[in-house]
Amino acid sequence: MSARPITDTLRLIGGGTLIDTASDQMNDLVRAIDENGGTGKLVIEVTVKKATRGGAMLVTGKTTLKKPADEPMEAMLFATPDGNLLADDPRQQKLDLKRVESASDAPPVALKTAS
Template sequence: MDKTPFSQIIAYLNKGMLEAELTDELSELVKAVRDTHRMGELTLKLKVQLHNARDEDTVIITPAVNNKKPRLDMAKAIMYSTADGDLLRNDPNQPELQLKAIESDNRPLKTLAQ
């Protein structure tokens, strides 16, 4: 006896939307792998149970899709700590320079001949 192809069963599940969801999830996974150069994983889980105990012919299939897309590492930050547990962006032991902006005088720039 011939069996129904798995791809056809997937097309029936979730009113036909599971196949479209898997297509989108796989596309997102491929993009994330290309962006991060790290491995990802797409998992389809099918839970199968009897509809009721009196009828072995009727089953309920519940699909679940899990997409483990790779992520880029979060940016690191160097900070300075104090004895009381505070974190500072600038080194408290280094004096700050008193810098100020120079105003532009809007004169045209001169170019040198080559």
């Protein structure tokens, strides 16, 4: 006789709510990792103990979901001699850049590629 698949037993715990909850949590975990990266964990814990009579077993289950932490927010800032932080490097000269408007209203020309 071969072993019965564990998914059959998981489906019986809590009237099917254990495996449904685990499935939903797995979906949440995959989405969180896809969006934010990192590592997460879904733990399905099954406890089995013998009942006091009749040869029955008491089987309980619970799930624990650990999603990856959100990425910390960061900014690259430059320190001043006074101990302040600035978005621009105070040691670099600022350039006075200006936008140049197009000289002609002609549409862009398609470039030919070499064969």
